[in-house]
Amino acid sequence: DAEITQSPRHKITETGRQVTLACHQTWNHNNMFWYRQDLGHGLRLIHYSYGVHDTNKGEVSDGYSVSRSNTEDLPLTLESAASSQTSVYFCASSETGAEQYFGPGTRLTVT
């Protein structure tokens, strides 16, 4: 069955380290999104992509980057992790005009 997966599911890292969160979908969707979920803020869009080699900044993109080298993957990189980036991160994908399908989430703690 087609699905969307994220890895790792839990990650603890230190301030200043580079961290990459993986997102992989097997639906062949063109659109992929990264959100962070924080209490009191709901889900906020970090970056998104509408196809291979396309990337766009979302509402809270500072300190994050993404690259899209194929249809299936959109890794999210924290260049230099900060305590403010402790959060739960969700990846999602969709086909044009359709609902977004979400991954299980990655809980990141920056100490």
Added chain:
Amino acid sequence: AQRVTQPEKLLSVFKGAPVELKCNYSYSGSPELFWYVQYSRQRLQLLLRHISRESIKGFTADLNKGETSFHLKKPFAQEEDSAMYYCALAGFGNEKLTFGTGTRLTIIP
């Protein structure tokens, strides 16, 4: 700029009682509105979208453009409705979503 407001962070309702989760939005064009739900230990999933006009798990939501609202309603709450509910908006022709801050619904047995 587009904005979604869910005024209630927490809502507790007795089983069998009616449920209404409020959602108001701000958008200058024609929006598309959604409700997403996240049950305990599960991933976020679409509950319903206004263009489909469906009733899912007994929930309905009507887009009121005059009041810029998209409230989620269910006439008789069930224990399995306990979850986190997010209202979301997509601008016309836009794929990305703007989410509200969410409402945690607890159904009291």
